[in-house]
Amino acid sequence: DALPIYTGEMRNELLGTASGSINDAEGFRKRKGLVTDEKQSATEMDAVLQHHHNLQEKLAEEMLSLARSLKNNSLAAQNVIKQDNQTLTQSLRMADHNFEKLKTESDRLEQNAKKSINWLLWIMLIFVCFIFISMILFIRIFPKFK
16 A cells, blocks of 8 residues: 555656645655755856866866976977087097097107117217227226336
8 A cells, every 4th residue: 555655656756746745745845955955966066076177277287387398308408419419429520530640640750769769879879889999099098007
């Protein structure tokens, strides 16, 4: 007995038909209360969604600004690296050029050193011979005193 009455009340609530009973009026009032609760929860939900949407926008703007600064920093780093590469290439060219010059000058210095050592050797040999002959003449001119 109670089950068909309860089923009928639920059907009336769902379909929105009013039979005029007291239970229906209370059910209707409850539904109004539910509608206001639904409206209140919907406005709260809208506020929460709006808050989350604002947070997402702020995060998106912050990510965008960070991406821009990262791009600017990477472009600046790229320019610095290009300049460093150019400087390094120029330094390598200068080092190769200086190495070639150093090799040429080293060969010239070696040839000059060989020539000077050759002349110095002859000069020293002549000097030693001169001293030897001078000593012999000195001994002959000044004999030993007894």
